[in-house]
Amino acid sequence: MADPEVRTPTGSLWRMEKAQLQTLMEKLTQQGYTIIGPRIQEGAIVYDEVHRISDLPIGWTDEQDGGSYRLKRRGDEAFFGYAVGPHSWKRFLHPPVFSLGRTRRNGQGFEWTPPADPPPRYAFLGVRACELHAIAILDRVFMGGPYVDPVYRARREALFLIAVQCTTAGGTCFCASMGTGPKAPPGADLILTELPDAFVVEIGTERGAALMAEIPCTPATEADRAAVEAHLEETARSMGRQLDTADLPALLYRNLEHPRWEEVAQRCLTCGNCTMVCPTCFCFTVEDLSDLAGTQAERVRRWDSCFTTAFTYTAGRPIRQSAKARYRQWLTHKLASWWDQFGTSGCVGCGRCITWCPVGIDLTEEVRAIRETDGALAGERR
Amino acid sequence: MIAQAIPSYALDLFLPRPFQVTGVRRETPDTVTLRLRSLHGDSLSFQPGQFNMLYLFGVGEVPISISGVHPKTRDLEHTVRAVGYVTRALVRLRKGDVVGLRGPFGRGWPLEEARGRDLLILAGGIGLAPLRPALQYLMAHRRDYEQIVLLYGARTPADLLYPTELERWRGRLDLQVFITVDRGDEAWRGHIGVVTTLLPLAERFLDLRQAIILMCGPEVMMRVAARELENRGVAPEQIFLSLERNMKCAVGFCGHCQFGPAFICRDGPVFPLPQIRPLLEVREL
Incomplete structure (x- = not known):
């Protein structure tokens, strides 16, 4: 076993057998x-507690398009051979x-009694580049x-982050347009890239180095390094969607x-799915739930949606009564x-809002439509 | 290497502190002013124009502007109009009841910056409430300011807030007060019409182009008034207005109070007009 000091340099690359x-x-x-990672539940790859590698969606991938998500067998035994599912890490931090x-x-x-449970200590396994950006955005919020x-x-400061760079782009992905992937930004403790027979592990932090010191591994070879680069290039090339971000805030x-x-607004159902699956939508409401006798009440903070x-x-009265006003709020806020x-930006190009929209509304298409007819005005207004 | 000390949540930011109702004054059929005093002896300093979150056990929490300080007891006053679930319960409170309070939050009126200037105060309906502590401050520091004019509009004479105070203010020689209503009644001898129709009266006492203008009222009123003032040569930088939106946290996290790029709770509720001017013209923003 190598000495931790030897592996400390952040940025160093190691080759780890998959079983490790x-x-x-x-x-x-x-x-x-508590490790949170990808696993299959109800026909989707979601994030939940994982205990062993057999919990991971080994050999599965996801096919995604506007309003459509299907799991499919891969021809191999990849651990992380999918894009992203309906969950984001937001649900564990917020x-x-x-x-x-x-x-x-x-x-x-x-009188008020604070919650009794201490905040959990999570390790996230399988965080994508776009999702690291999403966490960095929530940090700012x-x-x-x-x-x-x-x-x-409390949750963020205790967090251990293991990124896994995408070797497959999803049908609704556009991180390459947003500058948020597929290469993982700094911030993760360890950054993994999956090769057919091994993981290439990049040390992100001292904490990551200390953990890797306890795992059998060997220095990555030039070939491993080249394979990682090739995977990232291929992923960037195969994005399912694109978004022209030039001057986007001013355009909107x-x-x-x-x-x-x-x-x-004619198509939008204002269901709020996009805000629930979005890894950065942070809005919440606070509700008072009182018991029948009216002697006790619980103050509950719950995700809310601008839809x-x-x-x-x-x-x-509600200010944003029309679906038009609510969709406009969401998109202009995000972008x-x-x-x-x-x-x-509030958007990291993960494509979830496109995939999980029940009617397949695609924000990249909406922006394109506005860009192509920049300056058009709605007809007679009151 | 097992976990370090387990952190616990410091939720004080979201915890309402108990305040007792020490007085209730009915202002209009649907509006009351609540006088509140801390049960824990908290003394709360605030800037005119700031608001508190008022919490009713088991009902909910809403943002309410601080509408004044009781001159003797220093109790905080909040003027509440019954328009929703929580405010309908708030106006039913009686002396001795306890509410929760968090605050104060937000940016208030630019009273320091206005020192040495003429001031025009434009209020519509319950919009007078967040302006009242500004007026109280101005009266207490009257020598620091030049001309001060208050223009106040309400729907009917019965909807006028603070009638005794309005009378007292009208009696002062160093404050010009003009009042208008949309619809008069048999006893009404005053002006009828929207509040902007009073602007020519204000112009007798001050030069609008040199004045600082503070306004609060329905958004449509503020939109029209801002246009009217600009038509009279007022620069947008001279105009400050206070906006209202739904709020759940008051500290910029819950997202409810967004007005374009602004979080009204944190960046407002008082804004200089140039910061929000194009947005003020957009419906349902």
Whole structure:
């Protein structure tokens, strides 16, 4: 076994037999991490607790297009031979439902009991390049401003990140357009690339180096290095979608009254699926759930969507009543106002909103339509 | 290497603190002013124009502007109009009841920057509430400002907020107050019409082109007033307005209060007009 010092240099590349991923998972478990990784549930590759490599979707891939997702057998035994599924890591860092605690009536007032469970310590296994970017975006949303969200921070700071670079692009992927993949950005503890017979492991952090010191592996060869590069190039070339991002915020801001919003609203069901599957959509609501006797209430934070009318309910009425206004809000937030708010795009090109839209609305197509008729105005307005 | 110390959540940011209702004043048929005092002795300093999140046990939480401070007790006042689920419950509160309060949040009126200038205050309906602490501040620091004019419009005479205070303000020689209603009643002897019809009266006392303008009211009123003021030679940089949206967190996380690029909770609720001007013209934004 090599000495940890020898493997410390971040950026160094190692070759690890595929079966050793099991050892790596066991070490993480021993260190107290709950490992979240890809597994097959109800016909999709989702993120959930994984304990051993046999939990992974070995030999499976996903076929994706607008409004369509199918699992398919691969001709090989790849561990990570798919693109991305309906889940994103958001659900573990910013839980869909989170109890802020209970309030209990106490004489004229009330007292508050915070949640009892300590925040979990997660290790994410199989984080794609676009998803690392999505996590970096959520970091800005919840930890980069004048206030810091304690719920997100507690989970984020304990996090161990194992990236797996894509060797297959999905039918709705466009990370190459967004500059968010397929090569993993800095931030992960370890960055894996899957070759037919082994993983090439890049050390991302000291913590990653310490873990790899306990795993049998050998220095990566020039051939391994070249194979990784070839895979990344091939993935970048086979993106299912493209988005021209030139001057995108200004394009959308000057087209808030474009007729295309009306047109897309004819198809949009305002179901909010796109916001649920999006790895960066962060909006939530807070609800009070009281017991029947009215003596106890639970304050619950729950994912919300700008596609509901209740979302903008102000002084007795919703502000964004039409589907047009709600779709416009979502798209312009994602691609334009996100820049003003957080200095980054809100879209990472993962394609989930296209795949999981029940009617196959494709944001790359919507942007293209607006770009092609830049400056068009909706007809007679009130 | 087993886990280090297990962190726990520091959720104070989302935790309403208990405040007791020390008085309720009915302003109009659907609007009351609640006077609130901390049960834990918290003293809350705020800037005029900021808001608090008021929480009712088992019902919910809503953003409400601070509408003033009681001169003697320093209790915080909040003027609430019954328009939704939570506000309908808030207006039913009685003296002695307890509410939760988080705040204050947001950016207030630019009263420091306005020092030494003329001020025009333009209010519509319950929009007078967030402007009232500004007026209280201005009256307490009257010598620091030049002319001050208040133009206030409401739907009917019965909808006018703070009637006794309005009378007191009208009696002052160093404050010009003009009031209008959309529909009068038999006893009404005053102006009828939208609030912008009072602008010529304001112009008798100050030069609009030199004044700082603070306004709050329905968005349609502010949109029309901003246009009207610009037609009279006012630069957009002189105009400040306060916006309202649904809010769940008040600290920029929940996403509900977005107005284009702005989070109204954090970047507002008071904005200089140039920051939001094109957006103000877009419906359902």
